[in-house]
Amino acid sequence: MLYRWRRDKQYFIVHLSQDLFGDWILTRSWGDCDTSRSHCRHELMPSIVAAHKRVAQIRRSRQVKGFIEQHSAAN
Numbered sequence: 001m002l003y004r005w006r007r008d009k010q011y012f013i014v015h016l017s018q019d020l021f022g023d024w025i026l027t028r029s030w031g032d033c034d035t036s037r038s039h040c041r042h043e044l045m046p047s048i049v050a051a052h053k054r055v056a057q058i059r060r061s062r063q064v065k066g067f068i069e070q071h072s073a074a075n
Contacts, residue, residue: 002015007066011029012062014055015027016051024046025042025044025045026055027040028041028042028043
C-alpha cells in the first residue's frame, strides 16, 4: 500500500509491504523536489493492525503540518 502527501515542493511517502518472512515493513520517505535532499526510514511493525494505526498517526501528523494527501490508483 502506498500513501503520498505533498506541500509545495515537499513530499512524504509511506509504503506498507510484507516481506518474504511475513513481517510488515513500513517505509517512510520524504524530501524536497527542488533539492537532492531526501530521507528514508524503515520500521518493522508487529502486525498489520499496528501498521494501519501507524499510518493513521502519520496521516494526522501530515495534515496538521499542511500536507495534502495525494490518492494513488495503486491503493
